[in-house]
Amino acid sequence: MTRFHHRLHQDKQGRELFVEAAQEAAESVDKGFSFVDADALYLGYFSSDMFERQGHTAALMADWLGMNPKPAMRVEDACASSGVAVNAGIQAIASGMYDVVVVGGVEKMRTLDTTQVTDTLALAADANYEAGVGFTFPGLYAAIASAHFSEHGSTWEQLQQVAIKNHVNGKKNPKAQYQETVKEIADKLGERKGVSFRDEMEFLSSPLNPVVASPLRLFDCCPISDGAAAIILAADEAAKKYTDTPVEITGIGQASDTMALHDRDDFTSLRATRVAARQAYGMAGVEARHIDVACVHDCFTIAEVVATEDLGFFAKGEGGKAASEGRTALDGEKPVNPDGGLKAKGHPVGATGAGMVYEMFNQLRGQAGEHQVADVEIGLAHNVGAAGATATVQIYRRG
Amino acid sequence: MTEYTVKAYKDHLMNEELMGVECRSCGHLMLPPRPICNKCGSTDLGWRRCGGGGVVAAKTVIAVPLTRFQERCPYGVVIVTLDEGVSVSGLLLDENVEVGSRVEAAYVKEEDDVVLAFKAA
Numbered sequence: 001m002t003r004f005h006h007r008l009h010q011d012k013q014g015r016e017l018f019v020e021a022a023q024e025a026a027e028s029v030d031k032g033f034s035f036v037d038a039d040a041l042y043l044g045y046f047s048s049d050m051f052e053r054q055g056h057t058a059a060l061m062a063d064w065l066g067m068n069p070k071p072a073m074r075v076e077d078a079c080a081s082s083g084v085a086v087n088a089g090i091q092a093i094a095s096g097m098y099d100v101v102v103v104g105g106v107e108k109m110r111t112l113d114t115t116q117v118t119d120t121l122a123l124a125a126d127a128n129y130e131a132g133v134g135f136t137f138p139g140l141y142a143a144i145a146s147a148h149f150s151e152h153g154s155t156w157e158q159l160q161q162v163a164i165k166n167h168v169n170g171k172k173n174p175k176a177q178y179q180e181t182v183k184e185i186a187d188k189l190g191e192r193k194g195v196s197f198r199d200e201m202e203f204l205s206s207p208l209n210p211v212v213a214s215p216l217r218l219f220d221c222c223p224i225s226d227g228a229a230a231i232i233l234a235a236d237e238a239a240k241k242y243t244d245t246p247v248e249i250t251g252i253g254q255a256s257d258t259m260a261l262h263d264r265d266d267f268t269s270l271r272a273t274r275v276a277a278r279q280a281y282g283m284a285g286v287e288a289r290h291i292d293v294a295c296v297h298d299c300f301t302i303a304e305v306v307a308t309e310d311l312g313f314f315a316k317g318e319g320g321k322a323a324s325e326g327r328t329a330l331d332g333e334k335p336v337n338p339d340g341g342l343k344a345k346g347h348p349v350g351a352t353g354a355g356m357v358y359e360m361f362n363q364l365r366g367q368a369g370e371h372q373v374a375d376v377e378i379g380l381a382h383n384v385g386a387a388g389a390t391a392t393v394q395i396y397r398r399g
Numbered sequence: 400m401t402e403y404t405v406k407a408y409k410d411h412l413m414n415e416e417l418m419g420v421e422c423r424s425c426g427h428l429m430l431p432p433r434p435i436c437n438k439c440g441s442t443d444l445g446w447r448r449c450g451g452g453g454v455v456a457a458k459t460v461i462a463v464p465l466t467r468f469q470e471r472c473p474y475g476v477v478i479v480t481l482d483e484g485v486s487v488s489g490l491l492l493d494e495n496v497e498v499g500s501r502v503e504a505a506y507v508k509e510e511d512d513v514v515l516a517f518k519a520a
Binding site for chain 2: 114115118130132134136138142144146147149150210211213260263
């Protein structure tokens with residue numbers, strides 16, 4: 001996985017980012033790996049068309065990895081593009097068709113300015129009935145937050161604990177876009193503006209944390225990022241050729257929901273997450289209480305709260321309270337987003353689902369470094385497309 | 400071919416009519432219209448007029464806008480649960496509207512398009 005970043009990759013194109021990530025993956029294989037060994041490539045890339053004026057990116061990446069004539073497929077499922085690509089790769093192996101596949105994703109977003117990125121991300125909502133009446137992508141999650149506050153009594157203050165926690169974790173992750181705590185950022189920005197903040201909350205409530213779509217402010221939103229992640233999947237037998245300590249995938253799930261948020265029965269929960277989780281837990285033979293570490297799709301602070309409820313970690317309406325009590329911290333009872341999550345690690349849309357798998361691999365091999373969670377046996381990765389029209393879940397186990 | 404198209408819906412909006420479709424098989428109401436009932440799968444559908452009154456179920460005020468809405472910024476967007484029980488997204492024309500407020504449909508006509516909106520009732 002490349003570092004996810006907003007400036008670092010200015011001189012690189014998507015193809016170079018993906019090759020960089022894939023090369024790191026290949027070089028990290030215990031007994032060595034060459035891309036000519038792979039049977040196929042599944043690539044998540046949300047909008048190469050808008051961001052890079054480039055289509056047909058799966059063939060391009062396979063070409064640049066030297067994988068010709070192996071088949072290559074691009075998946076476009078908004079922010080769940082590479083979560084779905086990972087599931088597609090798993091299904092291809094499970095079918096017996098392939099033994100080894102490369103899965104991953106990339107997004108090169110910083111080619112456009114903020115308004116253009118906002119327009120591009122809104123393509124993942126219903127163009128006629130959501131974006132067409134003014135909804136932006138942050139706006140949809142802001143609407144979810146407003147309903148969650150109203151129905152479950154959760155608060156904006158609780159959401160801030162998600163951002164604060166994810167920045168604490170991101171500081172410990174060398175691949176994260178933001179490796180600073182919210183307090184450190186507050187002190188730095190405050191010094192520049194000649195103001196000082198007593199604590200994080202005073203900064204987060206200040207004009208230096210401007211509203212994006214009320215009630216969500218800048219620090220409720222994941223950043224715009226460039227980056228790529230790649231994973232090598234192998235069938236049980238084939239994996240022995242590459243490592244003695246693999247990470248096993250024991251369950252997967254995927255579900256869709258209505259494209260428009262307004263067509264759902266409940267605006268405070270993502271049904272696609274609930275269905276995908278049920279499938280994955282069932283296949284793996286585990287329950288939410290068995291999960292030792294999780295990467296969940298926190299494109300906005302409210303999204304992490306909703307995800308921890310929908311995945312069954314906490315009761316409905318209790319996710320905000322759980323976050324504010326530190327139960328999802330690195331040393332909490334249910335560590336969520338030890339890598340900093342989308343908030344601090346960054347969110348190059350098409351790379352995010354694969355980036356979570358990268359984190360699972362490191363956590364379950366005990367090689368996550370400073371943000372390693374203690375005693376992990378079973379992990380979960382959860383990737384969402386837009387406001388929940390797509391969701392994927394995978395369950396991982398130490399091999 | 401279905402008559403329940405985006406264009407037909409928008410043509411109705413242009414005439415200040417909020418038209419959904421009702422499934423004749425299971426009675427499910429869908430707004431905006433769709434060609435297949437998303438509850439029972441039937442294609443035996445008919446147009447049904449909605450009154451346009453409802454209650455705000457979710458709300459945001461957008462400060463970082465889409466290009467198309469830049470001139471309105473900051474602007475509100477709401478999801479409204481109509482009296483008929485179906486929910487729909489719309490632009491918000493009034494400031495003093497919150498989750499739980501009563502609103503009614505309005506129609507913002509642009510050069511070659513119409514935007515469904517809501518204002519305080």
